[in-house]
Amino acid sequence: MAELPLLDRRKTAARLTALWVAVIAAFCALAVAFWYFQVIENATYVRMAENNHLRKLSLRAPRGVLFDRDGELLVENRDAFTISILREHITDLDRTIQRLSAAAGVGEQQVRETIRRHRGEPSYRPIVVIDDATLSQVSAVLARRLDHELPGVVVESVPTRSYPAVGLGAHVLGYVGEVGEAQMEADGLRSGSVVGQSGVEKAYNKLLMGQDGERRVMVNSVGREITTLPGEVPAFEGRRVKLTIDYALQRAAEEAFHALGYEGAAAILDPRSGEVLALVSLPAYDPNDFASGIDRATWNRLNTDRLRPLQNRAIQGRYSPGSTFKAVVAVAALEEGVITPDFTVTCRGGATFFGRFFQCHLKGGHGRMDLRHAIEKSCNTYFYTIGNMVGVDRIHKWAAALGLAGRTGIDLPNESDSLVPSTAWKKARTGEKWYAGETISVSIGQGQVSVTPMALASLYAAVANGGIHYPPRLLKAVNDGGGWKEAEPPAPQGVRLKPETVAALHDGLWMVVNGAGTGGRARVPGRDVSGKTGTAQVISLQGAKQAAGRTEADLRDHGWFAFFAPRDNPEIAGVIFAEHGEHGSSAAPIARHVLETYFAKKAGIKPYPVFTPPAVPAAAVAVPPAPPARAAGR
């Protein structure tokens, strides 16, 4: 091969020089590019790299555990899995939703809807799309995540509410749910936080909620955790809370209701302190359904159910108290000095007031009776008479003093006002003046009077206690890790009644149960149970709805039984409200079972008594139900 000719060599050299220059230019361009990315834009990429591999995981604090007054477990927590989407690391949300829905076997639409609801939140915050995932859903998702198919999908274990006694005391305990937007802002809560939505869960939400912690973890490209960074903020469990509820009594009351087939309500108190020993509202719901987000179908069913299972009848249902109201009229008449216990009225099956005849329920009349016997026999004529003498405003005054009007102040949300009318009330309400004839029906707890079972229980606790009463309360003690601390006892309310008032009422109410009265079915030998039956009319209130296809059972009256025991130094008081029970005597067996259980427990006798329905059908024992006030003026 020949040496290169000079010219050719020069041309080759020139072209090599061109290459040389091009290479230097290219290397310089690369260096400038790297300088730009690494030095100028460094901060941006550092942040992006951190977002890549740093995850803040919230450590959900378990809510506080709830106990009954004796330490019996009412509400605890279990571990549930949630599946969340972390949008920050997902660029094709659509595809992720499709794959996740397919893997977990849930509706795509439902997942989309959930994400849409949370779309305003920062993208680094996980959105829970599947609550309480089954193990097969969890493993399906985890398997696909390892295959890089579902980056940005997070599986977390979260403590979830569990109510072991399914449905028992549901309305006391309430239920939890995801925090709403308004509350989130008001209380500074994180989106997705679980808060109490009703019952004690809501009333004491702040105590129960605990404090969520936080953990920072490093994850790899498929979102798998590699290491935990130091500086973990641990989650603090909510306070442990002891309720005043007595599990045994609560169960006894509900069992008795179920055995008799009644819906209704019950409120059992300790009159000496206002502590609520049992609070029943039936039909109930299962709070477990709400624990990890209630599904739409169940929610709709609960809300459209004609029997309104979500309503807490004990504090939200208002009914006319019927004859149980006679205790208030008696107190007002005695305390105002209008009558003495020995004041007598002769009942001839009714009486005429303001030119109109008002019936007593006993057609033939009760004859001549004093206050004690009038209570025992529930004589309408007697109470028409003294009610008329006292007047509606003084009845209202004493009802309010004994806690029957307005709210009892129980530590539960959404309590309804009980109503005992007055002239002022009517003026304000309708602008019309009060007619004296209206007082006659009020005297036997009809007309405008409408009270919650809790308010009536509060009244009977006051009567039992000689006039002094306490706002009913459910909070017994709180344990924030340093032992149980008793809750502050509420200030006493009401007025001390005159001894002869208390003696006359206690005697009369004792005779209702232990004499020839209508409450014989609540008798507990040796326990001096005192009480009063009552009937709340349904047809008068809902007569218009008759055409709306209601069955006959729906139109039967409600039965009340209000009671306390023992007569002297009472330690338990309460109200049983049997929906469509027709008469108070049908509610009395429930009271008896509660009382038997109470006294058996107090005496340390186990097992607790089993409920036995009355041997004779209710109708045979009950005083012939010629509803007295139906004839009364309305």
Add this chain to the structure above:
Amino acid sequence: MFERRLYLHVDWLLLGAVYLLCAIGVVMIYSASGGSRLYLTQLAAIGLGTVALLVCLGIDYRSLADRSHVIYGFFILLLVYVLIFGVVRGGGRRWISLPLFNLQPSEFMKAALALVLAQLFGDSRHRAPNARDLAVGGALTALPLVLIARQPDLGTAATLVPVLAAVAFVAGMRLKLAGILLAVAVVAAPVVWSVALQDYQRGRILTFLNPSRDPLGAGYQQIQARITVGAGGLWGKGFMQGTQGQQGFLPVAHNDFIFSVLAEEHGFIGVLAVLGLYAFVVLRTIETARLARDRLGALLVVGVLASFTFQVFYNVSMSAGLAPVKGLTLPLMSYGGSSVIATLAGVGLILNVRMRRFTN
């Protein structure tokens, strides 16, 4: 085979730079693979590559060029063999299974092509290659290119084009001709786009232009590569401290994205140092071409250099997310036996030419 006189003329500076790059590569592979034993394999490949280097250095390049058609033919046969009996891995049929490692003939094809093209244009009686020479050269390039592209391995196939271009350019191809070829390429591009490219190939190019189009696939890698480089900063995060490479955000970090790992862990300073080394190797090699005793030597050096330089530029650009993600290694540094051995063999050829610049 080795005369003492020749030994004195070995370019020790170039050799030093090359082995320094290899060493840096081994260290980065160790880091990127999280301290696994991969670096040992790489060391073994460097050892084998050194043997190849010595062989390519020992035999006079003129003797090699005389047999270039045999060598070329041999590797063409190997490529055909691969297409039929090759080992399939990662979506491509590229390897021949050998007892110790898998051989990737396409890596060796680059040097073989440089040799045959140097022989063609260096041997040419014309002062500058004419259209006929270009046609023959084009055919010689197209044959292996198609074979490699069929594996499919578009990246490696593409590295053959610069070999032809550089050799023809330095051989004195008229710029007018080059201009015409360029014009043809521009006109042909849309046709190639719609006819010759597969859907997935079109997709890749679109993704490069808009990475968020496929953020979980190729676009993801491009985004992550940029993040990896950018997060390195001026001084880097330190040896084995890079989070992007260590935690798998960057795929095949020890292989195609070794330079990104370097950029993350050793920062802009480390990038400058390594780019400087590569620039030194390239410029020193151009110098070798200038010093070459004959046309053949100059063209051989340029041919070997062309694929090397192309791959360096492409891979470094890709490492910063500046080029579409292709399975192209960074010569000397990336993990991969065939790549290291073939590159070192090429270095042997370059040293060969320089060493024998005074001999007849």
